[in-house]
Amino acid sequence: MKIKYAPPAAAALRAALFASFGAVFFAAGAGANEVTVASWGGSYQEAQSKALFKPVEKALGITIHEETYKGIGQVRTKVAANAVSWDIISTGSGGGARGCVEKILEPLDFDIIDVTSFVPDTYLPCCVGSDVFATVMAWNTETYGDKGPQSWADFWDVKKFPGTRSIRGKMHGMLEPALMADGVPPGRVYEVLDSRRGIQRALDKIRELKPHVAVWWGSGAQHAQLMKDGEVDMTTGWNGRFDVAIKDGAKTAYTYNQGLQDYDCFGIPKGAPNKDLAMRVISAMSRAKFQVNLPKYITYGPTNSDVYKTGKISPAVARKLPSHPDNARKLLPVSQEWYAKWEKIASEMYQDMITE
Numbered sequence: 001m002k003i004k005y006a007p008p009a010a011a012a013l014r015a016a017l018f019a020s021f022g023a024v025f026f027a028a029g030a031g032a033n034e035v036t037v038a039s040w041g042g043s044y045q046e047a048q049s050k051a052l053f054k055p056v057e058k059a060l061g062i063t064i065h066e067e068t069y070k071g072i073g074q075v076r077t078k079v080a081a082n083a084v085s086w087d088i089i090s091t092g093s094g095g096g097a098r099g100c101v102e103k104i105l106e107p108l109d110f111d112i113i114d115v116t117s118f119v120p121d122t123y124l125p126c127c128v129g130s131d132v133f134a135t136v137m138a139w140n141t142e143t144y145g146d147k148g149p150q151s152w153a154d155f156w157d158v159k160k161f162p163g164t165r166s167i168r169g170k171m172h173g174m175l176e177p178a179l180m181a182d183g184v185p186p187g188r189v190y191e192v193l194d195s196r197r198g199i200q201r202a203l204d205k206i207r208e209l210k211p212h213v214a215v216w217w218g219s220g221a222q223h224a225q226l227m228k229d230g231e232v233d234m235t236t237g238w239n240g241r242f243d244v245a246i247k248d249g250a251k252t253a254y255t256y257n258q259g260l261q262d263y264d265c266f267g268i269p270k271g272a273p274n275k276d277l278a279m280r281v282i283s284a285m286s287r288a289k290f291q292v293n294l295p296k297y298i299t300y301g302p303t304n305s306d307v308y309k310t311g312k313i314s315p316a317v318a319r320k321l322p323s324h325p326d327n328a329r330k331l332l333p334v335s336q337e338w339y340a341k342w343e344k345i346a347s348e349m350y351q352d353m354i355t356e
Contacts, residue, residue: 034063035274035281039090041068042221043244044298048090051293052130056284062277070218071170072099075269079104084271087278094172094339096127096265101340105267106275113283119323121336122303127265128286129303131294134261134322134331135173138227138242138254139234149234152181152258156205158212163233165209166226169216171350172339173260175202176332177236180258186332193338199346203353216354227252239322240298261322261331263303295321 037053039045049066057064067086069075072095078084091099099105105126115123122129137155139148143163149155155165155177168174176189182205184192192198214232217223223237228250242254266282268275284290288306295301295313301323307313318324322331 033061033277034065035087035278036065036067036085037088037090037281038067038069038086040220042219043224043241044220044238045090047240047244047294047297047300048130050297052285052290055290055293056281059290060280060284062281064281071095072104075099076102076104079270082271084269085273086269087272087274088281089267089269090130090264091127091267092172093122093124093127093129093263093265093334093336094343096124096267097336097340098343099267100124100126104270106270106272108268108282109279112279113286115286117288117306118286118303119305121333122263123265124336127267128282129263129265130285131291131300132261132263132303132321132323133300134239134256134259134327135177135236136239136242136254136256136259137177137234138237138252140227140230140232141251141253142230143233146253148253148255150255150257152177153183155234155236156181156209158209161234163212164214164231165212166215166217166223166232166235167206167209167213168223168236169218169354171343171347173236173262173334174206174350175199175346176260176334177258178202178205180332181205186258189332190335190338193342193346196345196349199342199349203349207353224250240300243299243320256322256327256330259322259331260334261328262334264300 039048045068053064053066072091075089107125108128113128115128118129137149149161154161175193179189179192179202180186215226217226220238220241223235224241224245226232226235228245228248239254242252246252266285268278272278286304288304288310291302291304292307292310292312295317299320301321319326
């Protein structure tokens, strides 16, 4: 098994996760010619379909059915009920980390899936990175022009930037901005979050903003539509969704400053009906020849760094991607270790804060 170097903390987590699964080997699927993929819907899944699902379907001579779902919690429920119907899911790195820990995702065979050219820290034992994205702050240009918020402190400043907000209805990607808004340097965010007290500090900061939150968004399609419709003055969300909305005429701008660098990944739910073929499909979707297609449809960066050697991504497009050096240096990489350890507890605390 070939694994790229990763920083000690990330490498330690990955080693522990691999050890928890043990050595598992898969044979190439024989006979099966259909798989079902569940993803997030909206412009993101449309981009995945055009860039990955349809081309891989054609290349392998199989049928890929597409469905939408709401996240790793649904996988947890289906696995517990022994009612898994999806062969592949697209999830965030935090969901992937939890899926590994809880063993509700199958271990992947890295003799079949080649990650030797992957960006460090963009794969796990049970979830292999499909794209790099950023959680950013976006604003309505009809409200603020080009002088929108440039930091999370600005986003929280309702006197300097009066207007309605929208933030995510799930904890993921919200505690980190809250702490930065509260004055915590990006490099210390996960250190502070590594306790109930630190999580509570972030929740208290979000609680300050609650009177100005018009919508707790639940999907990328929703937060993009909010900006297209001008329903809120600013929101958190994913850079690629905003770029699609801007292309469709939304009066919206965003900044990478203090954003969160993260990745989505493909995993196989435990008990998937077509596990072997799903492994081959993920292997294909991890190759540079297919990943190079994604930036054509949504501004998310590749996890396979060989994509940049193809010469098929123009400099203009590359400069818009969150993995471009000019953008990456402004971003805080999401800690998989923190989500593996605290996701369940922090999510419960977050929901209690919203509903109180």
